[in-house]
Amino acid sequence: MSGTVSDYLLYRLSQWGVRRIYGYPGDGINGVMGALRRNSEFQFIQSRHEEMSAFMACAHAKFTGEVGVCMATSGPGAIHLLNGLYDAKLDRQPVVAIVGQQASTALGGHYQQEVDLSTLFKDVAAEYITMVTHPSAIRHAVDRAMRIAQAERTVTCLILPNDIQEQPYESPPMKHGTVHSSVGYSAPRVVPQERDLRRAADVLNAGGRVAMLVGAGAMRAAPEVLEVADLLGAGVAKALLGKAVLPDDLPFVTGAIGLLGTRPSWDLMMGCDTLLMVGTSFPYSEFLPPEGQARAVQIDLDGRMLAIRYPVEVPLTGDSKETLRALIPLLKRKEDRSWREGVEKSVRKWWKVVEGQAMVDANPINPQRVFSELSPKLPDRVILAADSGSTANWFARDLKIRGGMMASLSGNLATMGCGVPYAIGAKFAYPERPVIALVGDGAMQMNGNSELITVAKYWREWKDPRFIVLVLNNRDLNMVTWEQRVLNGDPQFKASQELPDFPYARYADSIGLRGIRVDKPEQIAGAWDRALESDRPVVLEAYVDPDVPPLPPHISVEQARNFSEAVLKRDPKAAGILNQSIKGMVERLKPHKS
Structure with a gap:
């Protein structure tokens, strides 16, 4: 085909079935941006940060089984991708990262934004990383990146110097020292002896x-x-x-x-x-x-x-x-x-315990109840994206998944900040399905608030407008606070754990979404109904009690001792956590009798 190397990059990706790229622009990738402007087959999704682009590509891979593709400029943009790419690598998801680089004529000259990207990405994209240094090499670079990402279920990376991006594409000549690749991958049937x-x-x-x-x-x-x-x-x-x-x-x-x-x-x-x-x-x-x-x-x-x-x-x-x-x-x-x-x-008894614990009084709302009230209201074929933190506890224990639903989170990396971008990636993959993100206030302040701007930009393109972000507002980095108590025997360290309050629901309203705030338990059911019936994306802010313990199903003697020591060391929340812990233990012993 005629056109630039960037034009051919998109042509070859389209032959592999790619139609959507998540990314953020920059001069190191301008040649590809120009090709995207010329190519109507592709949808470019502009995130607020490159890390979010990588999370969205990972979510695309998780929920569709296809290769997710993300893009960033040279230097700082490429660096920003890393956390999201490691999330994909550790959870064995096929993702291709396309990153710009300074002009090949300047490399080695300590040029502005010149970073050794091959070294930077050599771990996260260990199975395949290459820098394209000749126009004809783009063909096999794309083919290998796509094929290896699928075959190895991992991250691969293409590095494109910006001068190469704008050169005319050349087919590889049939001579010694050239590579002639093709499109296509079929997963093998792997069965033991x-x-x-x-x-x-x-x-x-x-x-x-x-x-x-x-x-x-x-x-x-x-x-x-x-x-x-x-x-x-x-x-x-x-x-x-x-x-x-x-x-x-x-x-x-x-x-x-x-x-x-x-x-x-x-x-x-x-x-x-x-x-x-x-x-x-x-x-x-x-x-x-x-x-x-x-x-x-x-x-x-x-x-x-x-x-x-x-x-x-x-x-x-x-x-x-x-x-x-x-x-x-x-x-x-x-x-x-x-x-x-x-x-x-045992399972029947457990569900009674879980339902009872969700109804235990808290100050002002028991976070378990927010999830418990959602569970029977989950729409058919909903896609759930949970963030890391105490929200993952209630996602794991209180939500009953039905057939046809999908759900995921950052499993092996367990990184904060994936919930909202995961949900965005899921929504673009399945715009006709309802999507719910389950997020703590720590993750929301880390990057979720900014990605709501992405939601505000694109939601009118979605066939089904149901996109809900639940934010548990407890003003505490709650999971780590409890880990400090139970695993280390330390009381809450307020300097590291306390979060500033933030009006998540009002913020959603201010950018054209719908905000719903609940601070009384009797408001929860109605709030979920309004959110699920909304004609636009919703942020449901639940003002919840940080003292409700997200404890594991079995407490070791050492963990019990650590917990006691944390309380005896005058944990600033000692009275609240003792009260909630006793209520929870009573509920386990006598479900529905607390």
């Missing part, structure tokens, strides 16, 4: 109390997970990235596991004699069965992730869906269902 499947089946068939743990890698294997769970009479716990794998209304689904998990998931792991892990890299070994208690089978597409979280007797390298399909004919249905019945009883 038959002998290993039989070994795995022998372990699972021999078990009397089988637990399953599923993660994001099982997202497209829900029917197979259900069939295996039924055959084995297993309870199923979900890693946080796998919250949407199975609906929470299934009686044998114990919900989240780990620090943000449920008591039934803890009991499931502590009581099982056999463990089947599917598509998960859940990191916290203290929430898995004690070593030696359970025989284990693990399925993961990446063989490097096998047998590093728990001693596994049969590690199976394979796609979750295909491997479970191959395993099912080898499994024997367990006639004794007493283990499953016990799991279901």
Whole structure:
């Protein structure tokens, strides 16, 4: 084709199916911006910050399974991408970063904004990073970046000096020293060897109390997970990235596991004699069965992730869906269902506890109640994006996912500030679906407020205007405050933990969105109704109590001791946290009787 290298870049990306790029302009990428102006096939989404562009690209990959693409200028713009790109890398999402660079004639001359981008990105884009130094090289650079991002489920990076961007594109000549690539990638069918499947089946068939743990890698294997769970009479716990794998209304689904998990998931792991892990890299070994208690089978597409979280007797390298399909004919249905019945009883009791704890009085609002009141009102096919912090606790425990919904958050990086840009990325991918971001005030002040400007700029393009940002306004970096108490035995350090109050709802009104503020528990249900019926995006600001403890399902002796020490050291919130902790413990012992 004729045109510049930048024109060809977009042409080649379009052949790969890319139609949307998230980014922020700058003179280091002006050649590509000019090509975007000339190309009507592409939608360029201007974020308020390059990090947000990378989060949006990561969200696109998570919610669609496609490659997300983000773009930034040279120097500082490229640097800003890094946190969002690491989020994609650690959660194994295919994202291509396109970054500008100073003119190739100036490189090595300590030129303004000259940063060694190949070194800067060599970890986050370790599988593929290249600087295009000749017009004909753009073809194979794009092809390899796209193909490797998909094949390795990772981040790749293209560096484009700004003089190369504007040169005429040249097809590579058919001679020595040139590369002639093509478009296209098909994921392989990866299934373990038959002998290993039989070994795995022998372990699972021999078990009397089988637990399953599923993660994001099982997202497209829900029917197979259900069939295996039924055959084995297993309870199923979900890693946080796998919250949407199975609906929470299934009686044998114990919900989240780990620090943000449920008591039934803890009991499931502590009581099982056999463990089947599917598509998960859940990191916290203290929430898995004690070593030696359970025989284990693990399925993961990446063989490097096998047998590093728990001693596994049969590690199976394979796609979750295909491997479970191959395993099912080898499994024997367990006639004794007493283990499953016990799991279901535990789950029923837990949901009563959760519902009761959400209704415990707080000052002024119990944050759990905000989520509990939302749960039955969640629209069909809603997409949920949760931020890191105490909001992730209530997202994990209080929201019941139904079939057809999607949900995600920053799993392995657990970075703050992803909730609103994730929701924006989801909304552009699915403009006809309702989207809800669940965010704390720390994350909202970090970058969520600024990205509301992005929402205000684009929302009229969305087919369904339902886009809600829930902000828990507790004036506290709450998760870290509780970690200081429980993990370190330190009282709240006000200098680091207290946040300034901010009128989130009024701010939304001021930029043309709708703001709803609630500071009484009886207002919550009506507020959700108004937000879900709104004709424009909504910020729902809930003024909540920071003293409600987001404690794990099992408290160790050391954690209890640390908590006591924090209170005895005159934590400034001692009276409030003791009051709320006692109420929560009473509710666990006698649900609905506090």
